Amino acid sequence: MNYETKLCIKVAAFLLPFVVAIVRLIAILPALHSPEITAQGQSFHEVPLIAKNTNVMIFLGSGGHTGEMMRILSQVDLSEVSRTWVTSSNDSASMVKARDFEEHLSSSQPANFLTLHRARAVQEPLLLSIQNTVRSFISTYKGMRELPQLPSVLLLNGPGTSVPLAYMLFAMKYFGLCTTRVVYIESLARVNLLSLSGKLLLPITDRFIVQWEQLYYQYKRAEYYGVLI
């Protein structure tokens, strides 16, 4: 083999992992797949049957976010799936609400509870914010490893800690460790602009739902069904 051929093989061998990495990303990145459902005001009269061993992970963000999520869940029958409730470390009130929901649910499926290190707090300085986000990633990874089952679907509505959680599951999906689909519902408080969590999560969510028509028109991948809370 002459020098030139060897060089070509070396370069190709060097580039191959990058190409594979990018192809894999293209294959799973929801942002690159046009959503199947964009129809506004579509009706859902029939709930699809759910496979056994389905796990739904619900993230409770704190305060108003948790309030909205619990109102949304008041219309969702989770008795046939197992649930994993995730809250942030500085937010015991949300955990109380999750346990309260479980007490009122008669289900043969188990429920798990997971507490993650909180990410960014409102008005936190950038450096501290980054530090907390990194800690949040680490605690998320540890938390995922402890779970008996990785979620089939992750339902979240922001803020802070939901971003590392969703990206962690996306990274695990990238490496074929799980098949979690991500469903994000933007807060009703966001009328004209997406929240920071919403913007960061838009590329990796499989379903991105907004509650104001203004936002629906701004984003190609957004779905709108009116107020859901």
Add this chain to the structure above:
Amino acid sequence: MATVLVTTGATVTFTRLLETVLTPEFIRQLIANGVSTLIIQYGNEIKNGVNLSSKVFHSLLTKHQIVSSLGLKAADSNDQIETYSSSQFTLVALPFSPTISKYIDQADVVVSHAGTGSIVDVLRADKKLIAVVNDELMDNHQAEVAHEFAQLNYCLHSENQAATLILHIKLLLHGLVTLIPFPPQQKHIVQSILFQEANK
């Protein structure tokens, strides 16, 4: 005889709204407009074991001598619910109730902070709502939300000012403005989406 509920949400104390509402003058105006019961949910903000919301509420009550100047008498309070009443007027106060819907149901008009949860709870109960923006909050979208709901005619949007608030209460109590009923919560949407995705 009408009932007005003032609610500040569960988490953060809405001090400025409490300051507007908790004066003998404001309450006299309410009575003059046919209000016989005022229910105040003042909040449950706890720091180092102290309920800050309760502190704000009680200091205002004492500062303006509301109980004595309106000739009210304290009735037995239970479960943190206080009642003060005279022959023509009753004041009920509570920090936060998980069964706030019970109080919403009693009210003819609700004055609420513009948190999405509270707004939706009141509108879904088919009650007349006046949304007041809490501008003490940081990173807050109450103004946008209140504006949007008022624009759609689901509720009124009032400044946090005694005269404006009284005017809005009057308009709603006497049916001088017509609001549009808020659509009921749609069933199955989120569940369908979750299950569609789970089955993929």
